Amino acid sequence: xxxxxxxxxxxxxPSDTLSLSCTVSxxxxxxTSYYWGWIRQPPGKGxxxxxxxxxxxxxxxxxxxxxxxTMFVDTSKNLFSLRLSSVTAGDTxxxxxxxxPGYCSRTTCYNLYYMDVWGKGxxxxxxx
Amino acid sequence: QSALTQPASVSGSPGQSITxxxxxxxxxIGSYNQVSWYQHxxxxxxxxxxxxxTQRPSGVSNRFSGSKSGNTASLTISxxxxxxxxxxxxxxxxxxxxxVIFGGGTRLTVL
Numbered sequence: 096x097x098x099x100x101x102x103x104x105x106x107x108x109p110s111d112t113l114s115l116s117c118t119v120s121x122x123x124x125x126x127t128s129y130y131w132g133w134i135r136q137p138p139g140k141g142x143x144x145x146x147x148x149x150x151x152x153x154x155x156x157x158x159x160x161x162x163x164x165t166m167f168v169d170t171s172k173n174l175f176s177l178r179l180s181s182v183t184a185g186d187t188x189x190x191x192x193x194x195x196p197g198y199c200s201r202t203t204c205y206n207l208y209y210m211d212v213w214g215k216g217x218x219x220x221x222x223x
Numbered sequence: 224q225s226a227l228t229q230p231a232s233v234s235g236s237p238g239q240s241i242t243x244x245x246x247x248x249x250x251x252i253g254s255y256n257q258v259s260w261y262q263h264x265x266x267x268x269x270x271x272x273x274x275x276x277t278q279r280p281s282g283v284s285n286r287f288s289g290s291k292s293g294n295t296a297s298l299t300i301s302x303x304x305x306x307x308x309x310x311x312x313x314x315x316x317x318x319x320x321x322x323v324i325f326g327g328g329t330r331l332t333v334l
Contacts, residue, residue, distance in 0.1 A: 134269075141312060141325055141328040142263075142314075142328070143325065144314075144322065144325060155322045156322075157322070157323075158320060158321060191269070207257065209271060209274040209314065210259070211271045211280060213268040213270070215267070215268050
């Protein structure tokens, strides 16, 4: 059974880059059946989709965060990562990694854009 | 793109049914059948309850059901139980460039 576990610093300074990783167990990052994504929840607010990445490196990003977000996969370590640059207090949140199912036809792969497996989340605070 | 619109709170008594609405636009809910719903207990990981408007993942109680009409999706919980008290979020695909948007969340209280 697929399981996800977030890791990374719990405290990041303003203007620095937030870096988180999500280790995958029970499945392979090379799978064509999953897209690997990040969602966050600021304190007292709702969920916000950050983006996702396919094993090929293809990414989809939330347009409001696109200029600051980078995602990548490390198939040798079976993990995928999130980097968010130039952080402010507004980036303080619980960050979740999650999978979205997908499928491939002969020529194209498709993301079904719902999140079926989630990590437990990790709290990141932006503060000096 | 703005978040989908959900009521901030709903409540019901054990055994009753409640419905949570999720209103979007013709660019998201109205155009795609990729609406999903998540149950979220504070401090826990969200749990997928409904996907593709009406589909229930394996293991989710059949007391949970989803529907859609025009630009509005709905989650209905029948036979309310105390354990259903949680936050519920709707989510929709919103096309290329925007991709995924969530609702603001609805706090369900079981009286």
